[in-house]
Amino acid sequence: MTVVTFVQHDGSERMxxxxxxxxLMETALKxxxxxxxxxxxxxxxxGTCHCFVEVSGDLPAPDSQETAxxxxxxxxxxxxxxxxxxxxxxxxxxxxxxxxxxxx
Amino acid sequence: MDxxxxxxxxxxxxxPLSELDISDPRMFQFDYWHGLFARLRExxxxxxxxxxxxxxxxxxxxxxxxxxxxxxTETFSSEPAISIIDPEPDMILKMFIAMDPPQHDDQRRAxxxxxxxxxxxxxxxxxxRRTVEVLDALPENEPxxxxxxVSRDLTTKMLATLFDYPWDERNNLTEWxxxxxxxxxxxxxxxxxxxxxxxxxxxxxxxxxELWHERKGDGGEAFDLIRMLQADPNTANMVDDPLTYMGxxxxxxxxxxxxxRNSMSGGVVFLNQFPQxxxxxxxxxxxxxxxxxxxxxxxxxxxxxxxxATRDTEFxxxxxxxxxxxxxxxxxxxxxxxxxxxxxxFWIDRPNxxxxxxxxxxxxxxxxxxxxxxxxxxxxEEALRRFKTIELAGEAERTCNLFIRxxxxxxxxxxxx
Numbered sequence: 001m002t003v004v005t006f007v008q009h010d011g012s013e014r015m016x017x018x019x020x021x022x023x024l025m026e027t028a029l030k031x032x033x034x035x036x037x038x039x040x041x042x043x044x045x046x047g048t049c050h051c052f053v054e055v056s057g058d059l060p061a062p063d064s065q066e067t068a069x070x071x072x073x074x075x076x077x078x079x080x081x082x083x084x085x086x087x088x089x090x091x092x093x094x095x096x097x098x099x100x101x102x103x104x
Numbered sequence: 105m106d107x108x109x110x111x112x113x114x115x116x117x118x119x120p121l122s123e124l125d126i127s128d129p130r131m132f133q134f135d136y137w138h139g140l141f142a143r144l145r146e147x148x149x150x151x152x153x154x155x156x157x158x159x160x161x162x163x164x165x166x167x168x169x170x171x172x173x174x175x176x177t178e179t180f181s182s183e184p185a186i187s188i189i190d191p192e193p194d195m196i197l198k199m200f201i202a203m204d205p206p207q208h209d210d211q212r213r214a215x216x217x218x219x220x221x222x223x224x225x226x227x228x229x230x231x232x233r234r235t236v237e238v239l240d241a242l243p244e245n246e247p248x249x250x251x252x253x254v255s256r257d258l259t260t261k262m263l264a265t266l267f268d269y270p271w272d273e274r275n276n277l278t279e280w281x282x283x284x285x286x287x288x289x290x291x292x293x294x295x296x297x298x299x300x301x302x303x304x305x306x307x308x309x310x311x312x313x314e315l316w317h318e319r320k321g322d323g324g325e326a327f328d329l330i331r332m333l334q335a336d337p338n339t340a341n342m343v344d345d346p347l348t349y350m351g352x353x354x355x356x357x358x359x360x361x362x363x364x365r366n367s368m369s370g371g372v373v374f375l376n377q378f379p380q381x382x383x384x385x386x387x388x389x390x391x392x393x394x395x396x397x398x399x400x401x402x403x404x405x406x407x408x409x410x411x412x413a414t415r416d417t418e419f420x421x422x423x424x425x426x427x428x429x430x431x432x433x434x435x436x437x438x439x440x441x442x443x444x445x446x447x448x449x450f451w452i453d454r455p456n457x458x459x460x461x462x463x464x465x466x467x468x469x470x471x472x473x474x475x476x477x478x479x480x481x482x483x484x485e486e487a488l489r490r491f492k493t494i495e496l497a498g499e500a501e502r503t504c505n506l507f508i509r510x511x512x513x514x515x516x517x518x519x520x521x
Contacts, residue, residue: 039458045171045465065175068467071209074216102221104474 002088005096006033007054020090024083024097025049035099042084044069048103049083057093059086075100116140121148126163126431127156127188129292132407133504141165141436150422157289158188161410161429162422165436167443167461169420173411173432174466177204180411180430182468187507188410188429189289192298197305197351201359201468212471214338215352218329219472226327227266231479234261235486242518247497250516254483255368259361262479266360268328269315280308281361284354290506308357309350316343329356356472363405364476366503366510368483370403371395373514374450376496381452389488395452396480401460402450407435407509409464434461435509491518 002018004027016031018024028036028049040046047069053059059081062070066085070076083097116124116139124140131137144151144165151163164170173180185191186202200211217223238258242248256278263281264274283304286295312330319331326335333339333352342349375382385391411430416423424430438460439447445454463470470476487494498515 037458039463040465041456041459043171043465045175046463046469065466068175068177068205071205072212072216072467074213074220102474104216104220104471 002092003094004088005055005094006035006051007096007098008035009099009101018088018092018095020088022088024051024086024088024095026084027088028083035103036083037103038084040084044082044085047072047082050075050100050103051081051083051097052077052100053079053081053086053095053097055094055096057095116143121151124151124153125156126151126153126433127158127161127506129290129504129506132506132509133292133502135502137407137435138439141433141439144433145436145440150420150424152422156188157293158190159429161188161431162424163431163433165433165440167437167440170432170434170437170461171465173419173430174464174468177467179414179417181414182208182409182411184412186409186411186468187285187287187290188431189287192302196347197354198345198348199351199355201355205467208467211348211352214336215333215356216471217336218332218356219475221474223332224475224478227475228478228482230265231262232482232486234258234265235482239486239490245517245519247515247517250372250514251365251369251511252513254516255365255511255514258368258479258483259365262364263357263360266329266356267315268330273311276308276311277357278361280304281357284358285362285505285507291504294504305350305354308353309346312349312353313343313346316349359470359472360475362508362510363470364479366405366508367399367403367476367480369500369511369514370405371399371480371484372494372516373496373500373511374399374402375494378450381450385452385484386488389485391452392481392484392488393477394454394457395484396477397457397460398450398452398454399480400462400476401438401444401457403509404435404438404460404462405509406462406507408433408507409468432464434464437461490520492521493517493519 003015004018005013005015006028007013014033018027025036025038025042037048039048044065050073066082069082070080131140144163149166149169154160164173181204182202183204200208235258238254242253260274260278263277264271269277283296283301288295288297315330320334324331326332333342385395408431413424413426413428413430415426441447463473495517497517500511501513503510503512
């Protein structure tokens, strides 16, 4: 079981149990974690599930579409990812992500 | 044009595909586009039309295909233009909407902060005050034109507020915006010649250049879009590059004008067509943000954007050649039953209500989307609070423009609580 921790911009934290096969974005929505808009529903075409990965095991690198969308973010950092593109897999290490002040 | 105005929906089922005219803006003016795009989605989802006032072009009508092309920016470029009309070589404004990566990304990032949610909070109270003033001044129980007194007035005041534009000159902003998109080649010959449009662009640039210099270094707080550009190191000298400054100003003016204005009108029409949705939102005003997204889908104020093929390519079995124009019909994708459940229903709490194509998709997705949503949310919060009824009081008149789906007149009658 992978434990997912979402850290809000104000520092408050929420830990939830992740389901294999769900993305981080879907995990947040399932547990009503605020701070992720996910306008497009998971296609990496809107950029409104931006997050910063603070702690994780090895993750597959972002593909070209995710990289393109991240490239638009004025607040992009080294650890920027789209939460819809990180899918929880069997045996995956616990993961902690910080959410930006606003999605846009 | 000598063709008679089409008032009723023509019978598309009888016409061969080659005779369908997807370049005629009267399909929006007389609201007969539904059948046309339904046929394209079904029979010719990547469709070539060999002749139009702006030359040959492809039409992409399915949701999934539109997204696929939006994401392949290497094959389908946003340069040189995002409308079917090519720019004049002597006046190529530098707008990031009509650029590809990496230049697009740099320019967009540089101005994104002006419409970022942090700044929107600063604007919200002011926008609400303006909205309240406009609604409180409306006549009661007698027909008035919602387009003039609400949609147009409100978007003009909001634009003037965002730019801190001289209040008594504010109608300039809306007039310029209208002129920029009113080219005769996309308005069934009713619009302006290119030379006239360029004169207006020049006048607009001159005024905005004056405002830039007046404000530079005057110590005012950076609450308006001009001062925000000045305050950011990436854009602090933008005025020195007039084509870039003007390109960005035009993007902000046009992007924040027709789109919001026509969604403000569309909402009234849809809530009258679907009275059960009006009851729903009256019973539960928390649905307003979701309703706003549904209004934006249902209206699709910008019905398409254009891409241009950078090389010969094959897409869904069609051979698209280098330099071919490819129109992505958001208005069709938004009504594609393969992607949107019961697309013809205006359904304010539909699942995945934000998943429409009105803002586009991918790297060019509308930068001002949160601002637009906020303006519409405030309008409906305030309108539903003070009006007991908001009813259509006559025939709507729609805009004759291939690039804009909107209303020129909308008779409405309201009563107050």
